[in-house]
Amino acid sequence: MAETRELTKNQALVFGVLSKADGPLSAYSMLDQLREHGFRAPLQVYRALEKLVEFGLVHRLESINSFVACTHPHDHSHGLIAFAICETCGAVDEFSDEIVEQRLTGWSRNNNFQLAKTTIEMRGVCANCSSA
Amino acid sequence: MAETRELTKNQALVFGVLSKADGPLSAYSMLDQLREHGFRAPLQVYRALEKLVEFGLVHRLESINSFVACTHPHDHSHGLIAFAICETCGAVDEFSDEIVEQRLTGWSRNNNFQLAKTTIEMRGVCANCSSA
DNA sequence: ACCTATAATGTAATAACATAACGATCAGGA
């Protein structure tokens, strides 16, 4: 389906920065990169990010207060996603696991917990970094 | 084996506030509660929290920048823990799931990812709040 | 074209969360 969406100027600028980056970025580092394009205030970044996250183009990494471009750009319909974040180089690996999702939704059902959003973030050292 | 540990004065004060609370607290709200006991600066809270987390008595909830007393006070040896956080009342339910842990450690092994720490946080509405 | 409603933007100020740096103090072991 991969419905193409028209991004606004600010959204496109923020998404561009995030897409060119080789890892997650903080909102303020994006702001710094975008000052030459006229950005003046954090809100310009945060507002764009809010929409991009809503569109599924960007993910927020709660454990490191940063944002990363989705690595599955042609399938924005993903359900539960897990992230593996390298603490050495910053690389982020994004994956889904059906079993994990089943276990967590199962727990929620059993406990009458109305699940809205799940965060799974693993931190460690990636293959590249640990082989070096 | 629940080894008893001697907490310092500041650690005991912070742990006391967190234990009496019925949900997670931010470091700054703990600071406010502890001003009458002589606390003056955020670091006094953050330093105590750092140790309490290390001891396994307190958990940090990354997705809401808060801290919560462990609900399994007699077993600080837990491996992977998942949290269900009610966005209405703030209640936190802490649980472990062996299968989820196996899937995530399995992924890490398959991808040569040296896993150091995993965060699993579910946000939604708890049974109490959704029945009310 | 005109009106209107919604979404997006600009800007300043502030709130909320967290750490750096430095020196003082305390506790236990050689």
Add this chain to the structure above:
DNA sequence: TCCTGATCGTTATGTTATTACATTATAGGT
């Protein structure tokens, strides 16, 4: 006692995120 490592107090600063309010662009209906 002397040394060492952990804890503590304090100030300042760094980092992340939101509130508030005014303005401008966009899309539809008449």
